[in-house]
Amino acid sequence: MSGEEFVPLSLTPLLIGIFAAVACALPGNFLVLRKQALIGDAISHVVLPGIVVAFLLTGVISAWPMMLGAAGAALVAVVMIEAIRRLGRIEPGAAMGVVFTTMFAGGVLLLEQTDTSSVHLDVEHALYGNLESLIWLDATGWSSLLDAEALAGLPVELGRIAATLIGVIAFIWLFWRPLKISTFDEGFARTMGIRTNVLGLALVVVAAIAAVAAFDAVGSIIVIAMFICPPAAARMMTNQLERQIGWSIVFATTSAIVGYVFAGYGPLWLGAADAVSAAGMIATISGVILAVTALFGPCRKRAGAPAQA
């Protein structure tokens, strides 16, 4: 494929897909190890009510209010889950189930009650995103990468997800040691003076930010899949956290690229005329990678005994 076609139509969606996948996979590594994988699931479900409320409050469909709304909803969800878990003494899985289904139901109801048919706000967009539409119309070829005028026309989603990715990397780099120690042995971490509860909350907040930024670009399916599948597959490949992070980045990137290409060109190869959902395909590919590593990964079996109590 020539640069004239690739750069405007495929380069930006691909980059956005990759950045979103990696931004979610990185905190996902810790969430999976802390047995909090489903926080990602909960967060991605509550994004819908968040953007609906933001729309109702501001009356406009624009990125910043929607992202703030989504982030606010994620925070409300996390607080509610904690409150129900502690105050009601309910196990975390059930507490999550109560909160995210209720908030999602509230979002759908609000959506049905308000007339949003004239604007582009619907459940499907929230679920599948619209990666394919994030194209760079100002580009004419590879040379556009050096053309300031064309660069100004880059989709704003690209800048946002790139900034988010940098933020996520900075957080994990800065707090690598305390994150690792407190994920392995929370009691010990506490006696080393690490504020484990604050750090745990910070991790969830970072995951929520990644989810909201990624969701804005690619929809909530990719978000859940990328929080869990690449880190889970990476865990089957190595017994060292540093390498696991590396593998998860490789798997997230691979899922994004292969998924995007298959979604766009796969049907053509099979003789069909239209592309299929890129977000869905990326999630599917990440599942295929997980299946392969679960069957053949060198470290797929448990080694040590699980923690008691």
Next chain:
Amino acid sequence: MLELASVNGIANADEALGDSPLAIRGLTVSYGQKPAVFSVDMTVQAGAMTAIIGPNGAGKSTMLKAALGIVKPLSGQVTAFGKPLEDQRARIAYVPQRASVDWDFPTRVIDVVLMGLYRELGLLGRLRGRHKAKAMECLNRVGMRDFADRQIGQLSGGQQQRVFLARSLAQDADLYLLDEPFAGVDAATEKAIIAVLKSLKDAGKTVVVVHHDLATVTDYFDHVFLINTRKVAEGPVDTAFTAETLQAAYGGRLATAQIDQLSRAVG
């Protein structure tokens, strides 16, 4: 809030608590509505090896965890070396129960020991050769040098316990608190651990161990602290570890013959 303030120590309390490595006053911890530890005072003797003993469910581990701020007490105050605990974290090494962590965690033995150097390294301090050398030296002291590159999940229970001990050695602390280090370990490990603990004591450090095996108390320790929700006795082994105190701590749970035998061992 109230509990936190009291753990951090109220200023006027410091004097009364002295400069014992670990002084606990009025510590009460409760899970739900039944206190696991009730109004316990403890003053750890500097330079001694103290065993915390008591029947199952008597609050031994809970007391230690609450003293260290791992679980939140209902009331009570704790000082370390005469100062609020938070200021003295660097001088305290804690070895949790082996079963409290997931040994499937993706990391190697040497990495676990290096966690003990966190306070020295900080968030971004560079890991240098001397840090690794120190970690290897600590592994050497517990006889685990050859296992440095193993994945932790491949270790036996005794080996896991020794790695935890090595991690605490890396902290270069003045007070070592160990939660059931001899639970479910092999005889060789028990010997290795007690040798290390004795060497710590010889170096002037203070050691406190939550212990469950009454038969070895007199061999291993010079001080005991008997607890059964409340403090039962505290002091040197020959005065505090007697038939009466054991009877008081264990009540009907220990056969009279057993108590006789144990108190004869004390002499």
Next chain:
Amino acid sequence: MLSDALLLQLGYNATLVAIGAALLGVSAGVTGTFLFLRKRALVSDAISHATLPGVCIAFMVMVALGGDGRNLIGLLLGSALSAWVGLLCLNWLTRHTRLAEDAAIGSVLSVFFGFGVVLLTVIQTMGVGRQAGLEGFLLGSTAGMLWADAMIIAIGGGATLLLILLLRRPMTLVSFDPEYAAARGLPVARIDLAMMGLVMAVTVVGLKIVGLILIVALLIIPPVTARFWTERSDRVVLLSGLVGGVSGFVGAAISASAPNLPTGPIIVLVSFALFALSMLLAPNRGVLAAILKHLRFQRRVHLRQGLLALAQGQPIYERLTLRLLSRAGFARADGVATELGRARAAKALRDEKRWEVVRADQSHEAAAALYDGLRDIETVLTKDQIADIDRRIGGPQEVPA
């Protein structure tokens, strides 16, 4: 309007949907209880999301065979099949790899759902308009439902309930204490699988009404709600079924009473309202009750500790303790005991001594087990027993002022 709906006055379809939703709610509430007691509530999330590819494939197969593609029975069969595959994947991942259950749930959920979305877009390209019914499975839609469809749901809900009634004994045993059940020779793995099969059945029946994203709520919220009211597992099952049934019925009725009130979300919100009320107001486990109880308990602990400190002449450091003592009239603000305080302190110390005797004495083992530092010894021992203990302790002791 709403009263009409609640009294089943809105026509055949609405009535059938309301009855179907109520039956579904009861089945979901009861089934969900077993999942909840087994601490596997979110397994249902994986199962429900895993239905999507099946719905799509069933549609495509029916179209390929020359049918309409929207036959409800066909679609439900497809959804059941793919949910079953998803469940097998989940079980395999947790059993044969090092993944914990939460990660396995999340991966099955997202991958199956993602693949389903791919298939949905494939169907969209197959021909305009024909996929219209499928989106309804995401969020449920009872609008424009055929009478036959409503009938299928009502029958399905009833059949599921019957199955649950048949399997309730072994499922209660397994979810309450799997090890004991195994020791009694019950095939725990197979009962677990049957439990999951029921979850699947509830999901499939509920797809059309509540939708696959929200059916999870019907499996999770009623048992959590019921748990606040009772400690007995058999009552949790019954209450949970009741909560589910009421939510389903009331939700469906409200939804039928006005336009733009989608059935699924309304049912979920009704059940959440029941949950929120229960969490706040339930006696014992409710939040208000728990807060009051904790405060009372904390005060008792501090007061007792304070009295013991007074009795032993120790200074009192904690401000809360001091405040409580002076409020009770036991001490002055500077920590010096009043006359009343000295008397009560002496009694507290004496009770401690008595307890010490009780706890060291094998013949009092049952009483000793009740010791928690707070209990009045008079509530555990008879007057004669206490007198006997007092003889052993000796006379009353001096209390330092």
